[in-house]
Structure formats: C-alpha cells, structure tokens
Amino acid sequence: MADPNPSRRNETSRRAVLTATLDLLQEVPYARLSIEGIASRAGVGKQTIYRWWPSKAAVLFDAFLLLSEAAEGEAPVLPDSGDLRADLTAVLRATVAELDDARLAEPMRALATEVAHDASLAEAYHRQLDAPLRAAKRRRLEAAQAAGEVAADVDLDVAIDIIWGPLLTRWLQRSGPIDDRFVDALVATAMDGLRPR
Template identity: 70%
Template sequence: MTPNTTRRNETSRRAILTAAFDLLAETGYAKLSIEGIAARAGVGKQTIYRWWPSKGAVIFDAFLMLSEGAEGEPPTLPDTGDLAADLTLVLRATVVEMNDPRYEQPMRALATEIAHDPELAAVYAERLDGPLKEAKRQRLRSAQRAGQLAEDIDLDVAVDLIWGPLFSRWLQRSGPLTAAYADRVVATALDGLRPRRSGA
C-alpha cells in the first residue's frame, strides 16, 4: 500500500503546531525555539523550516489552528439592523477572547514578531487581519446604507476608532478590559459617527 503522504504531512503539521502552542504556554515566547518545538513534536527541525521561515510564523499558524476556521469562509459580522447591538456583541466577544489565557500568549507573541518582521506582518495582513477588517467595513457599509452612519465617513478610520481602543488597552495593559469598557467604546464611537441632524 502506498503511504498517504498528504495525511502524514498534515499529521506532522498539526503535531508541530500543537507542540509550539503548548511550549509557548509553558516557557513563554522568549525561550521558545525551533529545536524545542521539533523535539516536542517528534520531527526534525528541518521539517519545520521546510514549512515555516521562523518561530513567529509557526506561532501564527498555531494561533489560526486554535481559532478553528479562521481561514475557512470569509469572516462576517452580525447584521441584525441594530448597529449598536451588533457592535456591542462583537466587541464583548473580542474582550472575552483577549482575556482568555489560551489566546493571550500567542497573540502577544504575534504582536511582538509582527512589529519586527515585515514578512510575517504581510502574511498576517493577508491571511487574518485583512479579511477581518473587510468584514468590519462591510458591516459599517450596511449601516451607511441604512442611514445609521454618515455617508462621508472614512470606513478605515471608523474601524480603527471602534476596535483600536480594545487592542491598545490590551497590548499596553493600561486598564481593565471588560464588557463595560467595550460598551463605552461602542457608545462613544457611534455618538461621533452618527449623521448630524439638520439644524443641530
């Protein structure tokens, strides 16, 4: 019987990503090494380098695997017709994810590597951040068509205004990241983005 190379490669790939994720939680990113990942996964380090150029790239794929389906169908945001409710739901879910110990280490490791590795930053933008930003813009476009947002706002700036404060507070540990904070971000952003009434 001919060995199923594709299945074997996928098994090795998942073993590597699982090993990287587990070691990251155990040792921290600074002490994480390709050699350590290879030993934990039971593969040669050249196998890892054949698929990934750096440990940052391994962690990125491990994060995608943990996220389950991040690269499947294009992401979408809820669109019930109530923009404030939809954004509140999404930002509260983001707060939960950012506070989840399973996600914190890989997300902080990625933030560090992306700041120093232009190649990884480009991959991150193409595979994860770009599609997520487009989903956010699409939801805001829908709100524009419904008359809930001004027609002339810059949607990229609007996305930064709504999601940026959560990431900044999380990254800098500048304050508690809570559902109440997410609610205030939505309320403050939308107060500034709603269409101005004539005569107001």
C-alpha cells in the same frame, strides 16, 4: 504499520508541530520558545521544522491560523440585527472574551510582537487574518451607513480604527481593564462620532 501516504504523514507532522507550539506557549514565554523545544514536543526532527518554516515566528503564525481556524472556512461576517450599537457591543464583548482566553492570549501577544518587527510576517498577517476581518467590519458599517445609522461622509476605514483600535491597544499594552464597562463606553463614544448630525 507505517502510513503509506506521505502527504498524510506530512500533515500529521505539521499539525503536531503547530499544536506543540501552542502547548509550549502555555508553559514558557515566547522569548524562551525554541525550534528545538517545539521539535522535541512534536516528535519530529528540527530539520523538518526548518524545511517547512523559515523561523520560529513563521511557525507561530501558522499555529495561530490553526488555532483561529482562519485558514479555512467561510469569510467572516459581523452580525446585522439592524441596530449597529447592539451589534458592535456584541462583537467587542466577544473580542474581549477571545483576548481573555488563556489559550489565545499568549500566542496573540507573541504574534503581535513579531508582526511589529517582521515586514514579511506583517504582510502575511494582514493578508490572511486582518484583511478578511476588516472587510467584514467595513461591510457592517456600510450597511449601517445605508440605513442612516452612520453619517454618509464618515470615512469607514478610520471608523474601523476608532472602534477596534482602543480595545486592542489597551489589551496589548495592558494599560487598563477591558471589560463590559469599557466596551460600552467605547461603543457609546464611537457612535456619538459616527451618527448623522
């Protein structure tokens, strides 16, 4: 018997499209991913996809939101044990684990590529994904600054880039290992620059 609720049918179809996108990215490179392929895997007409999303990149972005569960739930919070070095080490090691997760890695690489080329997608990415995470990072550094672990005159926005930038750059460019040793060196270097003189 058909579901009489169109909104439920739409949500079921939407999730099928997003799940199909993620599944296909485990099988084919992003460059070979097509709307036709997604529609076929999801069991919907490609006109359904084009009605809801303007491009393959937009489908990918919504799929990533679904995967990361960033579209719903509470604002992100970084741990605050009172020891900034330990907290940064834990957060960066967790980030490495996410970047190494096969289900996340290819969608994230593809999304990074699209964000670099699509201004409207970049704006959505920064507003929906990056800004909440960046705010959480800033709150943790503000707490460390108030506790005297970070110098009062440190520009916290620059500090965020210094801490997280090298990890993401190395991962995106595949320019070297991102392991516990790298994380430890990164945190140690950042802390040397952030602590009060």
